[in-house]
Amino acid sequence: MPSEITALRASFFDFTGVVSRPEEIADRARYLEDGVLLLEAGRIVGLYAWDARPPLPDEVIDLRGRLIVPGFIDTHIHYPQTEMIGAYGEQLLEWLNHYTFPVESQYHCPDHAATMSEFFLQQLLANGTTSALVFGTVHPQSVDALFSAADAINMRMIAGKVMMDRHAPDALLETPEQSYADTRALIARWHGRGRLSYALTPRFAPTSSSALLEKVQQLRQEFPDVWLHTHLSENPQEVAWVKALFPERQGYLDVYHHHQLTGRRSLFAHCLHLDDREWQCLHETDSAIAFCPTSNLFLGSGLFNLKRSWEQGVKTGIGTDVGAGTTFNMLQTLGEAYKVGQLQQYRLSAAEAFYHATLGGACALDLHDHIGNFSAGKEADFVVIDPAVSPLQRLRLSHSKDIWEQLFMLMTLGDDRNIAQTWINGRAVWSRDAGCTQR
Structure with a gap:
């Protein structure tokens, strides 16, 4: 039996390759404000801009307003x-x-x-x-x-x-x-x-x-x-x-x-x-x-x-x-x-x-061939971030002009409240709403 494709729509951020100098990092960054991530059998099938999406399954998990980054x-x-x-x-x-x-x-x-x-x-x-x-x-x-x-x-x-x-x-x-x-x-x-x-x-x-x-x-x-x-x-x-x-x-x-x-x-x-x-x-x-x-x-x-x-x-x-x-x-x-x-x-x-x-x-950790970004074939480990969970964060986010300011806001004002979901091997194993590991 063919395995099922899972599709998630959200904003996405990752890095497309390993770097040797900090000046190279921004050039390897990938940000899709509106994208779709496809998963199959615990692995990444691909990450696409929503406007350039391939055929999708009937059901798409809609997480617009959230930012998904590698675990x-x-x-x-x-x-x-x-x-x-x-x-x-x-x-x-x-x-x-x-x-x-x-x-x-x-x-x-x-x-x-x-x-x-x-x-x-x-x-x-x-x-x-x-x-x-x-x-x-x-x-x-x-x-x-x-x-x-x-x-x-x-x-x-x-x-x-x-x-x-x-x-x-x-x-x-x-x-x-x-x-x-x-x-x-x-x-x-x-x-x-x-x-x-x-x-x-x-x-x-x-x-x-x-x-x-x-x-x-x-x-x-x-x-x-x-x-x-x-x-x-x-x-x-x-x-x-x-x-x-x-x-x-x-x-x-x-x-x-x-x-x-x-x-x-x-x-x-x-x-x-x-x-x-x-x-x-x-x-x-x-x-x-x-x-x-x-x-x-x-x-x-x-x-x-x-x-x-x-x-x-x-x-x-x-x-x-x-x-x-x-x-x-x-x-x-x-x-x-x-x-x-x-x-x-x-x-x-x-x-x-x-x-x-x-x-x-x-x-x-010598695991970059397995985890760390959304490259096709990688293991599907990622975190769904709610970028604004407090009045202060919402205020600061409203004044963030690009993804860099949004990420910097998260690393200076963020905490565990910003973690909405955690996915392991293509499956949501933790949800803030559920508040526990899902086996």
Whole structure:
């Protein structure tokens, strides 16, 4: 039996191709004030201007007045930290000890992990996020629960269990051998199942002995198509600690590079305090960065140099970094990214911001052949945005002369109220009116 074509009429915005310089972004932008998107079997058939539409099915979903953009891609987030978001008063290392480790110790319980996985995915969908690169905890059951919940709605998800064997509470530590065995079993169980992928997830260098990193390296060699997800140079005290723990290495990044953990599908969160040699290494190895503005500001860690990432040719996506990050909402996160740029005399345009949150994030995750825009054949993940849900937004929208001002208004005044629907794999799985995931 032929599958059904779904047609949606609305305004549409995306980017038609990957760029290497910010000056190219606006030229790759595509805006259709009145367009129609055709879907079939979970994929994009095509995006057309309404006046140039092909033959359509009898029923067209009319969403005029709404703006449809590709689903937001969160390149760094911790699902177990959802329940401690907004924890007061610490910088990174103290924050881990006072808040993070106690919360993560609960995830040995499969029921707790399942409950929080469902809640976490609900938050992603309610905020228009359709793909994410996610930290679990050291417990395999934390990853089993998250992947099970994502698989139930056919959501594209990359995740992994934390790997760490020192400098954490005893209940959260494992031996390198145990970490290897548990991770290997998770890869066999989940990697490549549906739209799920696995990420090797050493928490960061301070909680990783050389013996553990050797096991991560072994897994990377055995499974070269998995991802590598960790932290790098988030906090000055952390950087100094790494230098003391690994005096034989040339710097923080060299701890990972020495173990062959840089490269395509390696994503390093934060990267606030890199030296010239580390920037060059990220470029030469085709590694990627997650820019996490809300958590960098919340923990007082520093300001990410987005201009430098362009100059060095390092792929960069946006991470909400919940729970140090203070919102699941990508619109609010982009607003904070703009302010980080302003503090460094870098003007983050709406075009560049939405690029990083969609196709740029897909590129950082090496998923740009699958998601990130409305090209024919791509997976049909997108978000329906109501551009004016408050009197203030309606007033500002009435004075917006083009799509760029409309997008900038959304990233400075927008929040979860603007998310009307979230579509996963060609199906509306979350609706603001319904207020819940639709299975």
